[in-house]
Amino acid sequence: EVQLVESGGGLVQPGGSLRLSCEASGFTFSSYWMGWVRQTPGKGLEWVANINQDGNEEYYVDSVKGRFTVSRDNARNSLYLQMNSLRAEDTDVYYCTKLDYRRIDYWGQGTLVTVSS
Amino acid sequence: DVALTQTPLSLSVTPGQPASISCKSSQSLLHSDGRTSLFWYLQKPGQSPQLLIYEISNRFSGVPDRFGGSGSGTDFTLKISRVEAEDVGVYYCMQTIQLPWTFGQGTKVEIK
Numbered sequence: 221e222v223q224l225v226e227s228g229g230g231l232v233q234p235g236g237s238l239r240l241s242c243e244a245s246g247f248t249f250s251s252y253w254m255g256w257v258r259q260t261p262g263k264g265l266e267w268v269a270n271i272n273q274d275g276n277e278e279y280y281v282d283s284v285k286g287r288f289t290v291s292r293d294n295a296r297n298s299l300y301l302q303m304n305s306l307r308a309e310d311t312d313v314y315y316c317t318k319l320d321y322r323r324i325d326y327w328g329q330g331t332l333v334t335v336s337s
Numbered sequence: 338d339v340a341l342t343q344t345p346l347s348l349s350v351t352p353g354q355p356a357s358i359s360c361k362s363s364q365s366l367l368h369s370d371g372r373t374s375l376f377w378y379l380q381k382p383g384q385s386p387q388l389l390i391y392e393i394s395n396r397f398s399g400v401p402d403r404f405g406g407s408g409s410g411t412d413f414t415l416k417i418s419r420v421e422a423e424d425v426g427v428y429y430c431m432q433t434i435q436l437p438w439t440f441g442q443g444t445k446v447e448i449k
Contacts, residue, residue, distance in 0.1 A: 265386065265429060267438035281437045315385055322368075322433040323376050325397065327385040 222246040222326045224316045229331030236306050236335070242299040242316030242328055250294040253319035256301050257327070258312035266312075269301065270319065284310075306335045339363055339432050343441035350420040351449045358444045360430035362411040367434075374434040377406055377415045380443075381426040389428075390415065422448055 228240040244254070255270040269280045269290040278290050289302040299316055316328035340363040350356045366375045377390040388397040390406040393413060403418040417424055425448055430441040 264443055265431075265440040267440070279436055322372075322374055323388065323391050324378075324386075324431070325388050325391075327387070329385055 222318060224318060224326060224328035226314065226316045226328045226331035229314065229333045231334045231336065232306055233337050234306060234308060234335055237302070237304045238306065238333060240301040240303065240314055240316075240331060240333070242301075244297045244299065244316075244318070247318065249292075249297040254290075254292060254299045255317045255319055255324065256290060256299075257315045257317055257324070258310075259315065259330070260312050261332075268314070271299070303333070306333075308335050311335045338437055339366075339435050339439050341430050341432055341439055341441040343428075343430060343444050345444060346442060347445045347447070349447050349449050350417075352422060353419050356417045356420050356424075356446060358415045358428055358430075358446075360408075360413045360415070360441050362413070362432060365410050365434075366413075366432050367410060373409065374432055375406075375408070375413050376431045376433070377404075378429045378431060379424075379426050380429065381423075384426075386429065420446070420448070424448075 223245045225243045232238050256268040258268050259265050271278050271290045275292045287305045291300045311334050313330040313332050315330045317324045318326040342361045344359045366373050373393050375393050378386040379389050380386040389400050394406040405416045407414050427443040427445050429443050
């Protein structure tokens with residue numbers, strides 16, 4: 221059974237940093253692209269970033285480029301999202317996602333990031 | 338960016354009755370490899386989204402056959418043949434033909 225478990229969310233001040241983690245199990249982590257999607261509570265979904273199997277190819281939505289960095293550690297079956305220069309509008313639930321041929325086939329349960337002073 | 342427009346934004350359905358959701362794209366979602374990058378997800382209350390349909394009409398593992406997808410190019414439809422109580426939630430279409438990947442606004446389905 222595929223499981224994606226996020227952690228690292230919390231309250232952070234504007235301009236601050238946070239690192240989200242996602243621990244994956246139930247599949248061969250190193251064989252799949254992975255990504256992050258966020259959702260303002262009660263509202264819609266926004267794709268944030270993807271990373272390839274080797275971690276040397278990354279893509280981001282424009283609103284986070286230069287501030288967020290996606291990375292992975294295949295030895296630890298873990299995905300990360302380093303978020304810097306956080307803004308109020310980054311307040312969201314962040315979901316770790318598993319990709320399979322251009323589709324998101326599994327989602328984690330999400331971790332809430334709140335950016336507020 | 339590819340815009341996806343869902344209609345209706347909310348739907349109230351009697352159990353056992355059909356339901357239909359439309360998703361229209363601002364550009365074709367047909368990839369050069371012949372596959373169409375249009376997907377449907379259901380987010381049940383208090384849960385994360387789950388994949389229902391991939392590439393227009395293929396049901397994902399474990400998805401009941403009352404869920405069906407159709408369409409081509411820029412116009413797509415998700416149909417539930419007989420709505421059950423467990424089908425409540427918000428349905429999203431999503432495209433992955435072009436970055437940034439984008440979602441429709443969501444359609445909230447509730448039971449009468």
